[in-house]
Amino acid sequence: MKVLVVGKGGREHAIAWKVKESSLVKEVFIAPGNIGMENIGKLVNISEENIEALANFAQDNKIDLTIVGPESVLALGIVNEFEKRGLKIFGPTKEAAKIESSKDFAKKLMKKYKIPTGEYETFDNLEAAKAYVEIKGAPIVIKEDGLKAGKGVTVALKKDDAIEALEIAFSIPGNKVVIEEYLDGFEFSIIALTNGETVIPLEIAQDHKRAFDNDEGPNTGGMGVYSPVDKIDSKIVDETLEKILKPMAEGMKEDGIPFKGFLFGGIMLTKDGVKTIEFNARFGDPEAEGILPRLKSDFVKAILDLLDEKKVELQWDERYTVAVVMASENYPKSSTVGSEIEIPQNLDSLVFHMGTRLNNNKLETAGGRVLSVIAYGNTLEEAKNKAYFDVNKIKCKKLFFRNDIGSKMCYNNENK
Template identity: 85%
Template sequence: MKVLIVGKGGREHAIAWKVKESDMVKEVFIAPGNIGMENLGTLLDISEEKIEELADFAEKNKVDLTIVGPENVLALGIVNEFEKRGLKIFGPTKEAAKIESSKEFAKELMKKYDVPTGDYETFIDLEQAIKYVEEKGAPIVIKEDGLKAGKGVTVAFSEKEALDALKIAFSIPNNKVVIEEYLDGFEFSIIALTNGEIVIPLEIAQDHKRAYDDDKGPNTGGMGVYSPVDRINSDVINETLEKILKPMAKGMVKDGIPFKGFLFGGIMLTKDGVKTIEFNARFGDPEAEGILPRLESDFVKAILDLMNNKSVELQWDKRYTVAVVMASENYPKSSTIGCEIHIPENLNSTIFHMGTREVDGKVETNGGRVLSVVAYGNTLEEAKKNAYLDVKKIKCKKLFFRNDIGSKMCYNNENK
C-alpha cells in the first residue's frame, strides 16, 4: 500500500521511520518532509498547508492512507477535505481539532463531561484579567487561546510574572486568554490511537517543556522526553483512561464531533488524582521520537485495524528511550537558519531531524528545534548516558540542549 505523511518536523520523521518498517507499506510519500527523511520515502514539494494540492496528489497517486502530523493543518481542515473526496486519512476533523486549536473550547468540553482539570476563566479584556489574577494570586497559569506551537503558555510563580504575560498576550489584537489554576504534581504525556469512542493508549512519556536545566526559562514546544515513566503505574494509567481520555472521546461523539487520530493528554498526577493540563489533537513532538522507537507492533496495521473497528493489541520494547532535543540558540524567542551541523556517521542513537535543510551538500539549521537524538538503554540512566554521548558528538556553533532530560523524577514543588 501507499502511505502519505503530512508534515516536516521530528514527529513526522519518527512517524515516517515507523511507517517504513511496516510489511504492509510499499511506498511512502512525505509532504514536505525534511532532509533527514530522504531515505524513508519520496519528499514532495508541497507545503503542508496546501490541503487541496495534497488531496489532489493522494487522488492521482491512489494513496491508501494519509497520516497527519502537525496541528495547524488539522485546524485548517485537511481531514474534512480528504474525507469529502473519499480518501482514507488518520486525524481529527477541523471541528474535533478544536480541542487543541481553542483552549476555551477544550475547557468547556472537560467541564461538560466531568473530565478533571483545573479551574479556569476566559478573558478578552486586559483589565478584567488583571483583576482576576490579583484576586487569585500566584502560582497561576496564563494561556493564550489558539494554536501556539507549544508556546503561548506562562506558568507564573509570581503575580508580576502573570501580569507581564497578560500584557504581552493582550498586545495581540483580538487575543483571548484562558487563566487556569496551577496544578501541582507530577506531569506526564499520554497519547492514544482513537476512533470515536475506541481509545487505545500508547506507552507514556514525560516531556520537558522549559528551555533550560532544572525547569528554568520559557516554555517551549518540548526539549526532550523519556519513556517509560516508572513513577506512573498501571493504576494511574487506568485512572487516566477512565476519567479523562474515554469520557472526552465519548463526549465528543455525543456532541457530533467524534475524534479520530492521535488524542494527546497532558496529565498532572496531583494529590487528588489525575487532572488534565491540556488536550492536543495530534501526536506530541518530541513525544513521538521517544515513544515510537519502543513500538514493536506494525504501526500502520494498528491504525488501519482501529479505523476498521477491529481489536488492537500493541507490543512494546521493554527498554527505555531518552530523546534529547538540540535547539537553536535563543529558542524559543528566535531560531537559527544556515548554521552548519556536523553529524558523525557512527552514532549509536537514532537522529530525527526537526528543523534542518541541505545547502551545497551540507546540513544546516533551519528552525527553532533542530534535531532529536534518541537512545535506548536497559535502564533510564543507561539510556540517558547513551543519548548524551551522541549529543556531544554533534557539532554546531548555534545549538544548545538541556543536560537533564530524564531527571524529572520528583514533584514540581520539590523541583523548583
C-alpha cells in the same frame, strides 16, 4: 500500500520511520518532509498547509492512508477535505481539532463532561483578566487561547509575572486568554489512538518543556522526553483512561464532533488524583520520538485495524528511550538558519531531523528545534548516558541542549 505522512519535523520523521517498518507498506511519501527523511521515502514538494494540493496528490497517486502530523494543518481542515473526497486519513476534523486550537473550547468540554482539570475562567479584555488575577493570586497559569506550538503559556509564580503575561497577550488584537488554577504534582504525557469510540493508549512519556536545565527558562515546544515513566503505573494509566481520555472521546461523539486520530492528554498527577492540563489533537513532538521507537507492533496495521473497528493489541520494547532535542541558540525567541551541522556516521542513537536543510551539500540549521537524538537503555540512566554520548559528538556552533533530560523524575511543576 502507499502511505502519505504530512509534516516536516521530528514527529513526522519518527512517524515516517515507523510507517516504513510496516510489512503492509510498499511506498512512503512525506509532504514536505525534510532532508533527514529522504532515505525513508519520497519527499513531496507540497507545503503542509496546501490542503487542496495534498488531496490532489493523494488522489492522483492512489494513496491508501494519510497520517497527519502538525496541529496547524488539522486546524485548517485537512481531514475534512480528504474525507470529502473519500480518501482515508488518520486525524481529527477541523471541528474536533478545536480541543487544541482553542483552549477555551477544550475547557468547556471538560467542564461539561466532568473531566478533572484545574479551575479556570476565559477573558477577552485585559482589565477583567487583571482583576481575576488580583482575586486569585499566584501561582496561576496564563494561556493564550489559540495554537501556540507548545508555547504561549506562562506559569506565573508571582502576580507581577501574571500581569506582564496578560499585557503581552492582550497586545495581540483579538486575543483571548484562559486563566487557570496552578496544578502541583507530577506531569506526564499520554497519547492514545482513537477512532472516535475505541481508545488505545500508547506508552507514557514525560516531556521537558522549559528551555534550560533544572526546568528553568521559557516554555518551548519540548526540549526532550523519556519513556516509560516508572512513577506512572498501570493503575494511574487506567484512571487516566477512565476519567479523562474515554470521557472526552465519548463526549465529543455525543456532541457530534467525534475525534479520530492521536488524542493527546497532558496530565498532572496531583494529591487528588489525575487532572488534565491540556488536550492536543495530534501526536506530541518530541513525544513521538521517544514513544514510537519502543513500539514493536506494526504501526500502520494498528491504525487500519482501529479504523476498521477490529481489535488492536500493541506490543512494546521494554527498554527505556531518552530523546534529547538540540535547538538553535536563543530558541524559543528566535531560530538560527544556515549554521553548519556535522553528524558522525557511526552514532548508535537514532537521529530524527526537526529543522534542517541541505545547502551546497552541507547540512545546516533551519528552525528552532533542529535535531532529536534518541537512545535505548535497559535502565533510564543507561539510555540517558547513551543519548548524551552521541549528542556531544554532533558538531554545530549554534545549537544548545538541556543536560538533564531523563534525570530521574525531578519535574514537579506544571510546565505546559
